[in-house]
Amino acid sequence: MRLFVALDIEEAIRERIARFVEGVRGFAPDARWVRAESLHVTLKFIGEVAAGELNGIQGALVGVRNDALPLEFRGCGFFPNPKSARVFWVGIQGGEALAGLAGSVDRGLEAVGVQREKHAYTPHLTLARGAGGSGAPRWRKGDGENSQFAKLQQKLALLTAEFGTMTAREFFLYQSQLSPKGSRYTKVARYGLG
Numbered sequence: 001m002r003l004f005v006a007l008d009i010e011e012a013i014r015e016r017i018a019r020f021v022e023g024v025r026g027f028a029p030d031a032r033w034v035r036a037e038s039l040h041v042t043l044k045f046i047g048e049v050a051a052g053e054l055n056g057i058q059g060a061l062v063g064v065r066n067d068a069l070p071l072e073f074r075g076c077g078f079f080p081n082p083k084s085a086r087v088f089w090v091g092i093q094g095g096e097a098l099a100g101l102a103g104s105v106d107r108g109l110e111a112v113g114v115q116r117e118k119h120a121y122t123p124h125l126t127l128a129r130g131a132g133g134s135g136a137p138r139w140r141k142g143d144g145e146n147s148q149f150a151k152l153q154q155k156l157a158l159l160t161a162e163f164g165t166m167t168a169r170e171f172f173l174y175q176s177q178l179s180p181k182g183s184r185y186t187k188v189a190r191y192g193l194g
Contacts, residue, residue: 001048001049001050001051001054001175002046002047002048002049002175002176002177002178003046003047003049003054003057003173003174003175003176003188004042004043004044004045004046004173004174004176005042005043005044005046005061005105005109005171005172005173005174006040006041006042006043006171006172006174007040007041007043007071007168007170007171007172008040008041008170008172009039009040009041009071009073009125009166010164010166012164013073013163013164013166014036014037014039015036016163016164017036017039017073017090017125017127017163018036020161020163021033021036021127024152024155024156024159025128027151027152027154027155028088028128028148028149028151028152030130030131030148031088031128031129031130031131031148031149031152032128032129032130032131033127033128034126034127034128034129034182035182038182038183038185039125040125040174040185041071041092041098041123041125041168043101043102043105043171044102044105044106044109044114044117046109046114049114053112053113054188056112056113057109057112057114057173058173058188058189059112060108060109060111060112060114061105061108061109061173061189061191062191063108064101064104064105064108064171064191065104066097066100066101066104066193067097067193067194068167068168068169068193068194069094069097069098069101069167069168069193070094070097070165070166070167070168071092071093071094071098071165071166071167071168072092072093072094072164072165073090073091073092073093073125073162073163073164073165073166074090074091074093074161074162074163075090075091075161075162076088076089076090076091076127076156076161077089077091078149078153079124082149082153085130085148085149085153086129086130087126087128087129087130088126088127088128088129088149088152089124089125089126089127090124090125090127090161090163091123091124092123092124092125094123098121098123099120099121099123101171101193102121102123103121105171128149130148130149131148168193169192169193169194170190170191170192170193171190171191171193172187172188172189172190172191173187173188173189173191174186174187174188175188
C-alpha cells in the first residue's frame with residue numbers, strides 16, 4: 001500500500017482555491033490539474049509499504065505530539081523555478097510550528113524504518129503538474145526552459161492569490177491509490193493536535 005501523512009484543509013479554503021483554478025486553468029490547458037477534493041498539506045510521503053508495516057506506522061504517529069497550528073494559504077509559484085516550471089503551487093504559511101510538526105512526523109516514522117527526508121520541508125499545495133514531467137519540486141537532470149506555464153505566469157502577475165486561514169487540529173495517515181483518472185486518497189487514521 002502507498003501511504004503519506006497530511007493535514008486536511010477546510011472546505012471554505014478548498015472552494016476558494018477551486019474557483020481560482022477554474023479562472024486560470026485555461027492558461028495552461030496541457031497541464032495535469034489536481035482535483036480540489038484531493039488537495040491536502042503533505043507532511044511526509046512514506047511510499048509503498050507492506051500491509052504488515054501498517055501497525056508500526058500507526059503506532060509511531062500516535063506518539064507525535066504537537067499543538068494545533070495556524071495556517072495561511074496565499075501566494076503561488078512554480079517548482080523548480082518559473083523558467084523551468086514543472087509544478088504550479090499555492091503557498092502555505094505555517095512558520096516553525098508547521099515545519100516542527102513535519103519534523104516530528106519524520107523522526108517518529110524513522111523509528112519504524114521509514115527513511116528520513118533529505119531536504120528541508122517546503123509546505124505547498126500542488127495545483128498542477130506539467131504534462132509528461134515529474135511532479136518533484138526540486139531541480140532534476142534534464143530540466144530546461146519550459147513554456148507550458150508561460151501564459152499562466154503572465155496571468156498570475158495581475159492577480160492576488162489569498163485563500164484564507166485555518167487552524168489545523170488534526171492530521172491523517174492516508175492511503176493513495178493510483179488510477180488512470182488520477183490518485184484517490186483514503187483516510188486510514190486520524191491523529192489529534194493540541
